[in-house]
Amino acid sequence: xxxxxxxxxxxxxxxxxxxxxxxKEMLYQCDYKNxxxxxxxxxxNCEDKTSRQKLxxxxxxxxxxxxVNGPTQITNNTSIQIDLISxxxxxxxxxxxNMVTGLSDHNMVLISTKLTIRWFSTSQKxxxxxxxxx
Numbered sequence: 001x002x003x004x005x006x007x008x009x010x011x012x013x014x015x016x017x018x019x020x021x022x023x024k025e026m027l028y029q030c031d032y033k034n035x036x037x038x039x040x041x042x043x044x045n046c047e048d049k050t051s052r053q054k055l056x057x058x059x060x061x062x063x064x065x066x067x068v069n070g071p072t073q074i075t076n077n078t079s080i081q082i083d084l085i086s087x088x089x090x091x092x093x094x095x096x097x098n099m100v101t102g103l104s105d106h107n108m109v110l111i112s113t114k115l116t117i118r119w120f121s122t123s124q125k126x127x128x129x130x131x132x133x134x
Contacts, residue, residue, distance in 0.1 A: 020054055027062045035092060038064060039085040041106065046081045047071070065090040070098050072107045083109045 023038075030036050038059075046052045046066070059066065064086035072083035083106055087093060095112045 035089040037087045041083050067096040068109045075105050
C-alpha cells in the first residue's frame, strides 16, 4: 500500500463522485519502486466485462493484477465479485483467500505474501574481548 494513502476512501464506481479520477490520482502519487496493493469493496460486479471495463483500464495502466477469484458477495438472489485485492507484485502473493464467514453477505478476502528481509529490522552487536591483566 502507499504509505501516503493508507486512509480509507468511501467512494465507489457506482456513486458517480469521481471515483475513477480519485483512484488514478492516488495511484499516480504512489512510489512504484515499492509494492502497491489496492483492496476493497468496489461495489461493481467484476465478473461482468461491461461493468469492470473502466476499472480494468486503470488497473492495467498501473500494472495492477487482480488476485481474488470467484464471487465475494453472495445473497439468496445473486453471487458477484465486488471485493478485490490488486497488486503490482503478484509474484509475491503466495495464496489469495476468498472465504465464506457467515458474518455478512460478503466473503472475507485476504492474501498471504512472501516477506523479504527488509521487513525485519536488523541490528549488529559488537563485542570487545577484554583480557585480564596480571
